[in-house]
Amino acid sequence: MKSTEMVARETDVLIIGGGFAGSWAALRAAELGARVILVDKAYVSRSGASTLSGGITTCPLDSDDIDVWAEEFITRGGYMCDQRWTYQLLEGQRARVKDYESWGVPISRDAEGNIRRFASRGMINVRGMQYQPKVAMRELRRRVLDLGVVILDRVCVTELITSDGQWPTSGSVAGAVGFNVHDGQFIVMRAKRTIIATGMIAMKGTHRVDNDTGDGVAMAFRAGARLVDMEFTxxxxxxxxxxxxxxxxxxxxxxxxxxxxxxxxxxxxxxxxxxxxxxxxxxxxxxxxxxxxxxxxxxxxxxxxxxxxxxxxxxxxxxxxxxxxxxxxxxxxxxxxxxxxxxxxMWASGRSGLQIDLQGRTNIPGLLAAGSAAKNDATGTHASAGSPTAFCNVSGWHAGECAARESLEDQLPPTPTHVFNELREAAFAPLGKPVHEKSADALHDDLARLEASVVDGMVLSGDRLQAMLEVTRDVARLSGEIAAMDLHDLVKIHEARNVAECAGAVYQSGLDRHESREQFFREDYPMTDPSWFCWHGIRRGRDGVIMERLPFPTEGVRFPIRNLDSGLGxxxxxxxxxxxxxxxx
Amino acid sequence: MTVDATTKIEIDPLTCTGCGLCILSCPADVIRLDEAAHKAVVAYGKDCQVCYLCEDDCPEHSITLSHDISNSRRFSTYDQFGLKI
Known part of the structure; x- marks a missing residue:
């Protein structure tokens, strides 16, 4: 490690995570004249799940009847969504597809040159297109740089800054801190608005998205943000x-x-x-x-x-x-x-995550979220091919717009300066610890072992969820005790803590839900219970975790809400x- | 279960020009530049997730990835049920 010197930056909008959601947020915020920092622990355009996303995205064209598509998303998702978001997703994605076309992103086409579309997995009417996500991400990077966005690659963000120096906060989120994973420089990024766009939550090694460790979701949870439907992760x-x-x-x-x-x-x-x-x-x-x-x-x-x-x-x-x-x-x-x-x-691509409104705002002032770090209220718990990437594009765009507009009319929140030193000490603490019998890799082994069996992971029970919760608590505790061998190892320790805390929220939510629904199945509560037809919130309060049942919005409902699920899950x-x-x- | 330390990624030092594109490409920060030799080297091979981004982005085609899955944190249902594949 070369240094742990502290560098301070100020900006209007800070975006954590440089995949589709974060890059679209950066593009839109910069278009509106905001100063933007886009930070990623890897390299923006080659990080997270975006470049590896299989190459199918939802593709509504001008000739499509959006009502038909919306109805299918809403009904297949069991009406467990915000119908205004469904329309916003489809209309927004129409525009994003046109952008990709105009940027020259390769898209599979038929002999006449029209976009070749496929019935999306999980759907009958909704269509997706096959395209090259790597080129789309490369173009996004080039375009945000052209608009003056400051990209900080290889910076591992460790914590959000809060205006009162408390986690959970009673104030607002005022940016974030992190370190450069190659040279150890500690960076304080003070911001009027902060957008979490760190993607899905996945164990390291069980899928091929090993750096999607739920970092932003965990940081926001620590700051008091509400997560919803975590058991549907x-x-x-x-x-x-x-x-x-x-x-x-x-x-x-x-x-x-x-x-x-x-x-x-x-x-x-x-x-x-x-x-x-x-x-x-x-x-x-x-x-x-x-x-x-x-x-x-x-x-x-x-x-x-x-x-x-x-x-x-x-x-x-x-x-x-x-x-x-x-x-x-x-x-x-x-x-x-x-x-x-x-x-x-754990394979959340919008079925769970940070709760956001139509503009991407969370329940914490100053904090927004987009993409797979957020709950996708356009499609509810239903996973269909292409809708997660569409949601990344569209929710990123809206979060960027909201953050830019709000920040341009606001001031930087004051933050107690001792907080920065404390956050630096916390970020680097494992580098100074004596060698421990557990390594960072061993912590990730313990977490991944929770997903060893497809059958056991699918057929849950109170006892099994409790046992898994205990493992995540052990890993979270150990992440504060073990030693980091170098900066690369330090990143993995922070990741282990974040995965463990996110997984803990998943298992706690599962323990609280005494029924089976959609992809969540408890053999001790195998039946669907109509009283659970709601969003299921979890957030940290001063006195512990708060579980909430939240009704679906009735405003803007085009298709009368019906509780379709009944009987055996x-x-x-x-x-x-x-x-x-x-x-x- | 342990992490498989076998390096899944090979960089040919004879054709690598040290341009650094693969270092940027790697989401898991596996590759670093050997500044003395001016060559890309595999520094944290056990973290390779076999995503092929480095192989795709290398202009000299100097990188070869094994097709084996990322690491041994994956488990086979076929092993659990005693099925030989």
Missing amino acids: FGGTFNVLMKRYDFPSYNVAIAHGARLINARGERFMEAIDPVRLERGELSQVVAAFAKQMIDGNGPVYIDLRHVDDTYWSDMAKIHRGGSILMSEHVPDPRVHPLPIEPTWG RIGAIIRGETPKGGAP
Whole structure:
């Protein structure tokens, strides 16, 4: 480490996280004339999940009837959303797709040159497009720099600054502090408005987004921000091929006609979702996989013999190095179905997170959020291909606009200066500690072990949730005791604390919910309870954690709210061999 | 379960020009510049998440990634159910 000198910066808008959400926020805020700092622990345009997001995004065009799309999002999400957000998402994404087109981002097109669209996984009417997220992110970086945004790459943000020096705060958020992960410079970033855009919460090593450790969500939670529906963070996706290899994109494969079959050659989704089949709601497809395993019908294979030719031609163009399918490591997938399996665990891409309003504001003054760090109120708990990235684009744009407008009419909040020194000491504390029997990697091992089994992770109980909660508490405590070998290690210790605190909120929320709904299934409470048809909040108060049940907004409702879910929860029904009831057809 | 320390990423020192693009690309901060040799080197190989961003961004095609999944924090359901793949 070269230095721990302190550098102070001031700005109108500070954005933490440089994926789609953060970059769109930066672009919009700078367009409106605000001074903007965009900070990321990696390199903006190559960080987080955005560049790795599979390359499908929701694609509403001018010719589409937005009412039809909105109704499908709202009903498939069980009306557990803010319908104003649904319309805002679709109208905003129309504009963002046009931006990507005008920027020359490669988009899969048909012979006539029109955007080739696919029925989105989980949907019937809603369409997505296949594009190159890496080029989109590169363009966003170039454009925000052109607008004068200050990008701070490789800065690990460790804590939000609060105006009263308290966590949780009774005042406002006034920026953040962090350190450069290469040279150790400590940076105080005072800001009139701060936007959390740090992406989803994932364990390190269980998905391929190892730096999405929920840092911003954890920091905001410590500052008193409300998280909602954290138990719906659970989810899964098919991403492991033949036990050893990363499968490039399930969403893309099934959009082109790939099928799932069991060891008997049966297309088992026919019995569970005869309309959407493999394109059904993802948690239910993963539950169907688990059922095949429990019933002795494994392995499950992805059958690519039926995909259209564009699957292979687009892959060659878009996924140059990354496809195991085009290598000699696996049997020819044009001839042989290949064993595939999902992961299941913390995989929040909008189903849970920081609660925001239509402008991206949280419950803490001065603090906004966007993208997968926030709860996606446009689609509720329903995961469909492409809507998370669309929400990143659109919520980022709105948060950037709101933060810019508000900051231009506001002053920097005063902050007690002793706070900065205390935050610096806290950030670097592990560097001075004696060697401990546990390493940073061991903490991440302990966390990842909680997601060891797809079946155990899906079939929850009070005892199991309590046991998992205890592990997260141990990891959070140990993160304050163990030693960092260098700055790279220091980052991983902060990440372990953040994952553990986010996971703790997930398990605590799950313990509080005495029912099963959507992808959340407790075998000790297998039935859906109508009294839980609400948002489920968790936040830190001065005297401990506060759990809340919050009604869905009735303002701006276009489709009368109905509680569709009843009886045995959907995951429970699949695991028990019944057809899921309720929900949209 | 332990973290697999096997390096999944190889950088060919003969063709690497030390341009540093791969260092920028890596989300997990695995690659650093050997300033004396002016070559990119794998500094924290066990943190490689096998995302291919460095391989894609290298103008000299000097980087080769194993196709093996990221690290051994992943678990196979097929092992849990005793199925051989």
